[in-house]
Amino acid sequence: MSAGRLAVEPLAAARLLLGASLTCRGVAATIVEVEAYGGVPAGPWPDPAAHSYRGPTPRNTVMFGPPGRLYTYRSYGMHVCANVVCGPDGTAAAVLLRAAVVDAGESLARSRRGETIPGAALARGPGNLCSALGITMDDNGIDLLDPAGPVHLELGGPLPAHTGPRVGVSQAADRPWRLWAPGRPEVSAYRRSPRAPAPGASD
């Protein structure tokens, strides 16, 4: 039902998700930073930086499924990152959740992240966000719009958004598909991938 609102292009879905609230295992948080990702070369949103670019694999199949599902992957062997699948069923696209404000369950989040972590840093960065909320690889593929599910998404916002280049990707790094809520200390500092070509390079 409300999943239909996510059956749209990645950038539009990203705007919807800014300001949405995410609840998981005792922690509620408001999303303040996201990154949009597209899909295969022949699709509507070709994106060489997307995991789905080279077609379906065992890892990324959920990105090719219906919108509103959770796609989790392990990054650099140590972090879990969470994406919300968007676009119509059968078309790969997703939005990476990069940072959130912890609204409730702060002590629980701190017990997962470390007792000395400042509040603004609890869910800053995609790996830290999953850690604070207790999202694991076992949650891959679940329906985020099911209120009875372990991870629940409530579309709220949208918040006013600033846009800029994506973080961490070595391909199509200049595409302005990173969105954040301006002025929030929870937003992660921008850091271009060391592997990305110089800004504006035609290549």
Next chain:
DNA sequence: TCATTGATATTG
């Protein structure tokens, strides 16, 4: 700026 870390995808 660099080490960490392991799954995944690609190549031979």
Next chain:
DNA sequence: AATATCAATGAT
């Protein structure tokens, strides 16, 4: 089978 590549983080 072997190698290269990360949608990252924290410390230095």
